[in-house]
Amino acid sequence: MAKKASTEFSVSGSSYAGMILGYRMIGEDAAHDSYTVTTSYVVPDSAMTVRFVAPPSGNVEISCSFWMSAISDGAEFSLSTGTSYAELDETHTYDADSTIFIDETDHTVHTIIFAVTGLTAGTDTTYYLAGHATGAATYIRHGRFRTGGAHSPPIILKAVALPATIVTGQ
Numbered sequence: 001m002a003k004k005a006s007t008e009f010s011v012s013g014s015s016y017a018g019m020i021l022g023y024r025m026i027g028e029d030a031a032h033d034s035y036t037v038t039t040s041y042v043v044p045d046s047a048m049t050v051r052f053v054a055p056p057s058g059n060v061e062i063s064c065s066f067w068m069s070a071i072s073d074g075a076e077f078s079l080s081t082g083t084s085y086a087e088l089d090e091t092h093t094y095d096a097d098s099t100i101f102i103d104e105t106d107h108t109v110h111t112i113i114f115a116v117t118g119l120t121a122g123t124d125t126t127y128y129l130a131g132h133a134t135g136a137a138t139y140i141r142h143g144r145f146r147t148g149g150a151h152s153p154p155i156i157l158k159a160v161a162l163p164a165t166i167v168t169g170q
Contacts, residue, residue, distance in 0.1 A: 014057050014163035021060065022052030022159035027142030027152075035140045037068075037075050037133040041093075044140055046083040048129040050157035054119035059162035064129045065111040066140045066155045073135035077112045080130040088127065092116065095132070109153055117166065129157060 011017070026047050027033060035044035050062060062079060078093035080086050087093055092114050112129075119125060131140070141152045 011057075011163045011165045014161075014165070016055040016161040017057065017163040019055070019161045020158060021055060021161055022050045022157075024048075024050050024155075024157040026155040028154040033141065033143050037131040037138040037140060039133055039136065041076075041078060041080075041085045041087070041130050041132040043080050043083050043085060043128040043130045046128070048155060048157065049126055050159045051124070051126045052159040054121050054123045054125055055161035056121045057162060057164035058119040058121055059115070059117045059164065059166060060119065060125075061160045061162055062114040062116060062127055063111055063158045063160070064113075064156070065109060065153075065158075066129075067109050067142060067152045068138070068140050070133070070135070070138040073133055073138045075134070075138050076132045078130045078132070079114050079116070080128040081126075083128060085130050087130075088116070115162065115166070117162075125159075127157075127159075 024047070035048075037044060052060065054060065064077070068075065076093070076095040078085075078095070079088040081088055094112065116127075140155065142155050144151050
């Protein structure tokens, strides 16, 4: 609980809000690797996971940052509860249109953020990043590309505790 002079500044049950609960970095100094995002929802690699213990609020933010390349294709992303795609919930599957669309032969770093609520405090939880591409040439890449030291950014998955009260704006 965050207090000063007997005044609480945190929402009740939210003392962990903002705390990083889980962090996964893939490929900072590893050999260059590429994962194909297929035209069916799949977890591209079992390492694309974040594990954490649910905070007292039961609310977490899962952020996934990665370098993606494609040729006039898009991709949609989802949270999975297993390495064989198992959708966490339809609200954690961003499939209204391509979440990311690349209109030429491009590549850039992207971040996808999911807010997960209603978890049971103290529960050991693991989520996987899953993706679905609109075409056959969509990739997530990471690691050292050349011996001289050029790198693609690492893949980062992070779980951060959210407060008990979340304003949704609806």
